[in-house]
Every structure is written in C-alpha cells, then in structure tokens.
Amino acid sequence: MDLPADCGDHAPLDGPSYEVMFLLDDTTSDAVGVLKSTLHDLGDSLVVAGGPDRYSVHVHVDDVAAAVNAAVGSGHAHRFRITRFADQRSMEPPEFAVLALANGQGVAHQLQRAGITTVTDWRDEAALCARLGRSGTLFLCAAPDAYDAARALGPDHHVVVVGRDSAQAIAAAAVLDPAAGFDQLCATAREAAGDVASSRVVGDPGDDALMGQIRDLIGVGGDAELVTLVTGEGLAAARIDGLLSAVRHERPSLEVTHVAGGVGEPLLTIGVE
Missing domain, CATH: 3.30.70.100 (Alpha-Beta Plaits)
Structure with missing residues (x-):
C-alpha cells in the first residue's frame, strides 16, 4: 500500500x-x-x-x-x-448531497454501510456547511438535536431534513438509490421515515416498561413487519438479549434487528415498520 x-x-x-x-x-x-x-x-x-x-x-x-x-x-x-x-476541500462541491447526521458510533457505521456519507461533527456549523451540495442537500437525522441543527441552516441553503431518531434515519438510508435524482431521493426518504413508528427511551424505566413500549409501538404499526432496536451504552448485553428474545417469542412473524448504537445514543430507540 x-x-x-x-x-x-x-x-x-x-x-x-x-x-x-x-x-x-x-x-x-x-x-x-x-x-x-x-x-x-x-x-x-x-x-x-x-x-x-x-x-x-x-x-x-x-x-x-x-x-x-x-x-x-x-x-x-x-x-x-x-x-x-x-x-x-479543494474539490468542487457535488450538485447535491445526501448526509446522515449521527451521534453513536454504531449508528454511524450502520448508515455508512448503506452507502450514506455520515457526519458526526455536525454541531460545527461551518464544517457542516462545507459539505452541502450546490443545489440541495438531503439530511437524514439520527437524533432530535441533529434535526434541529440541519433545520437551523436556514433559507440560504436548500436543505431537506428527514428523521428525528436513529430508527427513522436507518430506515430511510436503507432504501435510497444513489442513482436517483435529488427530488426522488427526498421523496423516498420521507416515505421510508414516515413509515416508521418510533420512540426514544432516554431514562431507564426497567425491562418490563421497555417491553411494554415495544408492544405499544407494534400495536401502532398494525401490520408491522420489522422491529429495529437501537441500543445505547447504558443497556447491558444481557438485557438486550432478553428484550430481543422476548420480542421474537411474542411475535415470531416479525423480523427483529438490533443495532448497537454506542456512546451518544439514548438507552433504547424503538422503530417499527
């Protein structure tokens, strides 16, 4: 090399x-x-x-x-x-850009695996502006504060902001076609994120309450097919295994995905599609 x-x-x-x-x-x-x-x-x-x-x-x-x-x-x-x-920095900015804003390392890696340019230093407005596309930028936001940061760029930049948590951002990233035009990318991302019923659990209410929130969201999803659990560093491996096993036992027809979000993620983010 x-x-x-x-x-x-x-x-x-x-x-x-x-x-x-x-x-x-x-x-x-x-x-x-x-x-x-x-x-x-x-x-x-x-x-x-x-x-x-x-x-x-x-x-x-x-x-x-x-x-x-x-x-x-x-x-x-x-x-x-x-x-x-x-x-x-010496290269001309792209015509349009798709950027994912993430906190946790595991979430950033998941978004990168989907082929999306992922930004973890998005709190630096100057650094964020340097990555914008000339004619537009689609932001996939994996946290509420990331959503606020993207929206705060204001009318001087043509930005489309999708997602308020890691489950919505991951769902949107998974369906994007890099060859599509900007308007099509934005429409697809909005639809994918909108199909996710999600909830962020910041405190630790205990395993029974966590399982209750998962059940509630599955109920909201109606004909749900996929449950995504994004875990922060505060949730121990044994508890994660217990939650995953409980969901699979209660709803064997559901596809259950776990993403170890890591530092910067709340205790648990639940996404149901």
Missing part, C-alpha cells in the same frame, strides 16, 4: 489532516482494545464497529504511518482508504 508522500506534514488548524479507514480480521478483543487506545491517542473521530470476526475502523490522524502500523500489528488489516482533507 502506498502512503501519501507528505503524511503528517500539513495538519490543518482545526484538526487532523487525514482520514484513515480499514477492515480488521483475525484479531482478538484484547488487540482491538489496544488498537482503540493507540488510535485514540493519535487522533480523533475514532469509530470501531463490528466484530468479533471483522471490525470496521475509522479515525482522523496526522501521523498516518503510526495509524497503519497500529492496524497491521492488531491482526489482518486490509482495504485501507486514506484521504487527505485538504484534497477533499
């Missing part, structure tokens, strides 16, 4: 100069823990998702060589993609 010749020499004032992404196989949980610690010290915007057989890693750094060395020392690291932000 060829690295850029000037790695680490031109860090912008507002953060690291490079985005590094790769896949990691043939590793262990201990090795992944060490990798996370190393990359955290090297830069920011760290996302490590997936596992245990394959991890997807994303980080912003100045020292690309150090990041790559940490990767190859942690297992079978491959499919590297290294981008210098200065090169991105």
